[in-house]
Amino acid sequence: MDQKNLFKLVSFVGLLIGGLGTLLSGWADDKQQEALIEEKVNEVLAARENAEKAEES
DSSP states (O other), rough: OOHHHHHHHHHHHHHHEEEEEEEHHHHHHHHHHHHHHHHHHHHHHHHHHHHHHHHHH
16 A cells, blocks of 8 residues: 555544544533533422422412
């Protein structure tokens, strides 16, 4: 394998690794955002339940 083909192969592998890293980063950001949304929704629901209990008393 000559130098030119080796460089092309290494460049292609680097491109694949970079693309995979971008996809994984996006997936991790989505999971983090989902967790934050779930936490905020749970806080609001807990506050609503506490308010309803306070009104009943």
